[in-house]
Amino acid sequence: MQASPGMAFVVRTLVIALSLWVATVLVSGIDLGGGTTATRAGTLIVVALIFGVVNAVVKPVVATIGCPLYVLTLGLFGLVVNALLFMLTGWLSGLLNLPFHVDGFWAGFWGAIIVAIVSFFLHVVIPDRIDAR
Structure with a gap:
């Protein structure tokens, strides 16, 4: 039984948010401002949404032009x-x-690599029925 598209979207967003957090921990040039844990988590979720939009809209255009x-x-x-x-x-x-x-x-170079690696491993761990694409 597949999860709903909404649930899959939430799971992918949380995976990217967690990957972004790992990048902020490992790369010195990527900073996540202070505040409470809830504030930082909310910031990571919004940044994960921005990251998703950038990759969905801008990346195909750049890939086509830079082929x-x-x-x-x-x-x-x-x-x-x-x-x-x-x-x-x-x-x-x-x-x-x-x-x-x-x-x-x-910082962007290493951050992008870390986000890609961490999200790959998280998607491997998450069952396909939850992370339907």
Whole structure:
């Protein structure tokens, strides 16, 4: 029995929020502002939603335009794109006065890699019936 699409969306959002939290712990250039635990968790959920929108809207456009660079670099250009999209997420969070900051390219680079790895492992652990895509 599959979970509802709404439940799958909530699970994916929570997975990204947890992945973002791990990135804030491991990467010194990614900062999640102070406050209570509930405030920080709420910030991570909103940033996870922003991250999802950026990856759903901007990434396909960039991938289409940058297709020759993906081919030329055997896909390594994707790491640069992911870092820039992570930085864009931090910038958009700042526009919304969220206490989530990405300080530069390398912080975005490592943050994007950590988010990808952690979310991959979390999606492996979560049963497919809950995390239906």
